[in-house]
Amino acid sequence: IEGRDKSAEDDPFAATGIKLGSFVIRPTLEQGLTASSNADSSSEGKPALLSETTLRFNAISDWRENLAVIDGYGTFLKTISGDEVQEARGRVDGTLNVDLDNDLRAIAKLGYEAAPESASSPVVIEGTVEQPVRQTIDGSLALEKDAGKMRFALTGAVEHDIYGDAKLSTGGTLSQKDRDSTLYTATLRSGYEISPAITPFTEVEIGRRVYDLRVDTNGFERSSTRLGVRAGAEVDLGEKLAGEFSAGWLREAIDDDRLPAISGATVNADLRWSPERGTTIGLTGQTIVEGTTTANESGDILYSGRLTGEREIRANLIGNAALGVDWRDYIGSDGHDLTLSAEAGLTWWLNRYAGLTTRARTEKQTSNLEGRDYTAHSIFVGVTLQP
Template sequence: TVTGLPAVPPAPPPPRRAPAAQEDPYAPLGLRLGSVVLRPALTNSVGYDNNPQRTAAPTRNASPFSRHEGEVDIQSNWNVHELTGRLRAGYSEFYRDREASRPDGEGNLQLRLDASRDTRILLETRARLDTQRPGSPDLTAAVVGRPLVYQYGASAGVTHDINRLQMTLRGSVDRSDYEDGKLSNGGIVSQRDRNQTQYGLRLRAAYEVTPGFRPFVQGEVDTRDFDQAIDSSGYRRSSNGLTGRIGSTVEISRQLTGEVSVGYQDRKYDDARLRNLKGLIGDAAIIWSPTPLTTVTLRGTSELGDTTIAGSSGTTARRVALEVAHALRRNLTVTAFGSFNRTEYEGQGLREDSSSIGARLDYKLTRTVSIRASFTHERLNSSAQGSDYTANVAQVGLRLQF
């Protein structure tokens, strides 16, 4: 029948749904323990180090080595509250220089308790195991092997949001213990005068100008209490510190994020013969992803530290590290890295400049199995005679992650 009206057009097809982001086929699935996901990994490597003890004569103790490392990442999947953490432990065994064999490790656990919509309780515990190289300026004699350093601590705090203003109060306690050094004649170099406990209280106020720009101001007081009131050189090393800092978290886009801060610290010692240790401090951590396949990470820090060298109040340490990772394929990543550290001992004219450059290759065979290979060149230039060294380390290993 002809009505004189135009034909009704067919209904348009339904809009296409955007394709879901493709899951990384090489990412570990993790092990679920209730509502907590664990991502454990084991890495076993073999390699060659031409200077395991980091001495001025590297050819005397060049050695093949094996390295064994285990780690686990922890992430909760709760509706409220959150638990995160990472634990890592490793051991390097040198076959031609047994005294250079050493353990290392670090870990932290963070628990956030949501007391209300605007108030959160923050709890953290941390630990680190490291060793000292035989030529360290804080070792007063030539020791055999590498003395252990134990560092561990905890903190508790509360953060509260007032509209765009966020206030955080945090208290902490940290402990450092140093193992005695062993001499070749069987004697002992005591390091008990370096053992200390540090107590700190920090207040931070941050204001969210935009979702990607949150400047902050921070103040902190701390006390470092040494076990021995007087060290082996006759100085009273316990001290009180006062630190002020300003900075901001930055998220210009998903491609550029980070946090930068700068401040000033003044540390006063119990011993009047030690001048106040003061100066600029700062931290920077910036991650830039110019393309989906490339990630550039820049980190830097400036801090004031302790020493037991007679007549020196402490150290000023500045560090910068750059890492560029590029994925040649979804399962093949090449990473180039470099770092530079400068440590100056106040009042002694002693300075150490250390640097390293290297490259790493990660080839993922499956979600579970991957191959890792790396090469690193290290160098130390010191104003102390006979302390300079170079080291080259090459290794290849198999990594299992679950």
Template structure:
């Protein structure tokens, strides 16, 4: 095999030629230096486009470029082949592209990209993301809320006009169990008012309710309930004392028990409810008090319901109820026996189409049959329903309709049928700013015609700004208009602003 270098004796005359060759190769390398610092640009027709910065692929690209240009790697005069140099940007040494490489998209250089959802849809905002975490007591969580508002109220009845400014303090708490099975929830709420200026009757309220759910089996659930409610009778109520400076306070005690069971496509439920009403004394304008103990009563009712599951979203049902109401005094101060028996039935449909639409609607008939033959039966058709609609994320609308029967205290009058239409909307203007709008219309109709029918329209609007999850700023405005078939109309306007503290 012939050696690569000829075995000839080197003489002094050969050294200048060899040195000149090495000098030419060095000049060639130095002259190409500025080109190496530029980004790689493929020649027309070259499909082997690579990202600069990859030492392996760039090395191949350099060889391809040289061949396409019709040149070959530099060969020294002594016959040795020089290693082709790479072109493009300086390598990072780890095989990764440079962050400032103009060819690479900016997002490709990020290493902390956000993870997308599995289905590719936008994740839903948590409804309680701004809620306070609450206080934990063992296996219970308590979420207290304290509110303080300054309000101004103006009332006009006929030609009489009065106004007042008052402070209202509200306290609310929700205690929820954190059990793997069963659940206990206790809610309490109360408001207290103090007049700062002007004249007007204060309206304190108090509510406390407890519900214990018992998961007896896979398809059987039992519920036990207890509660208390207090309110002062409205001076515009037809049963209120006309010449009272302070109306009677009403205490209501409730007890209940129910059970639900799924029989395959049939769903059955039964419940028992008991209510106790206690009326306090009314304070008269001329001094003294008036006892209203003749209105104290106990009421109980049994209700059964059977539904048929057409689908998990649609369940038509029928419902029947029977009850008895017994007054503490056999006869009231006017000599009428107010105790009565109640019967009712209704049919409707329950729908659950997810978070967008849910609720139920039912039509029925209900009657009160009084023990006193001089009092006519109080009866009529009923319509009850509640629809929850969310047209878009952050917007919730509730429509309601209800029918109630209200016994009367007027001599010879059985009572009134009360129909109420209501709507409420909440909308998130911003993540921490929520707007509220509410409307209600109440019809009080006396079938006998001996008393004046009444219509009450109430509308209101408000804003809640969550400064943080513990503190919120609220503002509310409302207007109430009451008209009667006989007698003057009344108008009440309220405006208030306050702070709410949550824990």
């Protein structure tokens, strides 16, 4: 009827995306300047003004049955003035969900990541100009089955890490091939649906980490056998609260008898809570075993936790914040690192296609090991574009 008010869009500033075949693709380009007090986040880092470019994209299928999702990002940093930094990093992930017969589901995942190793890495390489680039290729295949209120899942996964050569300040390079390894794991999960809102579960994980070189440059056999157990719960309260959390124990026994096993408690979480419309709180946690080729050392366990929040202040103004904590426990010694971080940002959408973005971040690492303390502050100002 002419003159009748049109209904408002749910989100008038959301990306409409690009239709390509049976996928809808939503890319985002962010370009701006970053001023940092510690450009490479190292104990001897210096200030710099950097150009920062980030391309993010999401592609989701619109198939009648089954679902495919592809997510990725790429970031490029280059110094305009100050400490010389030139860095490129990125990751792409693909997930395919297929419903089979008899309440059986298959979930396949494949990912690739490339990024220079952090200057605060637990593996210290003396006299380098640039940190080696680490490439990770990972994939998994899971089969899930519902039998009444029982839930079963069997997941096989493979992760292969490749380290590039380290460039030395004296000229030449230092090979990092003895750090290349492949982790094979199989995980069996069983759960029982107490109610549609909560499903407790237990997990058993077995695996094998195989290094490309049986003996590293220091004469140690680094390959290991992995065993883990976990107990936790899946939570599903619709849009209000969803995700899972678990706790358990993980052990990697190294083939070389001179090196102690890497073992410790594990804590994992991935929860999303929406106390009201327009507000999302996220909590993630993971436990990672980090190997090393340092003589007479086994490696460490890294505990990482992130608390994030996003708020739609107005239809065209989005605020976000994050708090992070990392605790690295070195096996076979009393060494440890503690890293604390905080970040806050705003995006003001001028229209559906362009917005202004700013964020501030601070990070501080303290360690009882020499030469590992650092503090880094940064501010980013730029524009965000989306089709």
